[in-house]
Amino acid sequence: MTYSPESRAAVLKKLEPPNAASLRQMAKEEGTSKATLPAWRREARSQGRLLPDADAGPTGWTSRDKFAAVIETAAMNEADLAAYCRQWGLYPEQIGAWWTACEQANDWERASNQRLSQATMEERKRVKMLERDLARKEKALAEAALLVLRNNAAAIWGDGGDA
Numbered sequence: 001m002t003y004s005p006e007s008r009a010a011v012l013k014k015l016e017p018p019n020a021a022s023l024r025q026m027a028k029e030e031g032t033s034k035a036t037l038p039a040w041r042r043e044a045r046s047q048g049r050l051l052p053d054a055d056a057g058p059t060g061w062t063s064r065d066k067f068a069a070v071i072e073t074a075a076m077n078e079a080d081l082a083a084y085c086r087q088w089g090l091y092p093e094q095i096g097a098w099w100t101a102c103e104q105a106n107d108w109e110r111a112s113n114q115r116l117s118q119a120t121m122e123e124r125k126r127v128k129m130l131e132r133d134l135a136r137k138e139k140a141l142a143e144a145a146l147l148v149l150r151n152n153a154a155a156i157w158g159d160g161g162d163a
Contacts (some may be wrong), residue, residue, distance in 0.1 A: 003032075007030075008040060010041065011026060011030055011032075011037070012040060012044050012049070013038070014026060015041060016088075023037045023041070023158060033088070044144070045064065045065075048068065064101075066098040066101070067098075067102060069088070069095060069098060070095065070098050070102050071100050072084070077094075077134050081095065
């Protein structure tokens with residue numbers, strides 16, 4: 001079954017926040033298959049349209065949707081941002097948090113490398129300490145073995161083994 005561009009646009013409009021309907025609900029209301037609406041949403045998203053999942057709410061938006069919201073609001077003043085947030089069922093704090101996450105998105109590699117180098121340094125210190133401890137114990141064991149051999153030699157040959 002083919003759908004007119006107008007009916008598609010109307011359905012996609014109903015999927016937008018703040019009163020976004022779930023895909024299951026919309027499929028039932030519109031009489032479409034369950035596979036049709038996700039395909040329409042994917043196509044609209046690929047064209048840059050903001051269509052987050054209705055069931056998840058703003059906290060469940062995909063990274064792509066959050067990034068799109070950050071880009072759309074980047075040049076807005078407070079009043080425009082407030083209007084945008086009302087339209088999409090968001091809070092300005094959420095946009096701010098997403099903005100911060102976007103700014104720090106490429107810092108994860110540097111932070112990861114720092115954590116890794118710190119962990120490597122700590123492991124090197126630990127290995128060095130364990131090697132020192134092992135060497136000390138090996139030395140003590142060798143001295144104990146030598147003492148046992150001396151005592152056994154003294155017991156077998158007499159006091160001549162003490163010299």
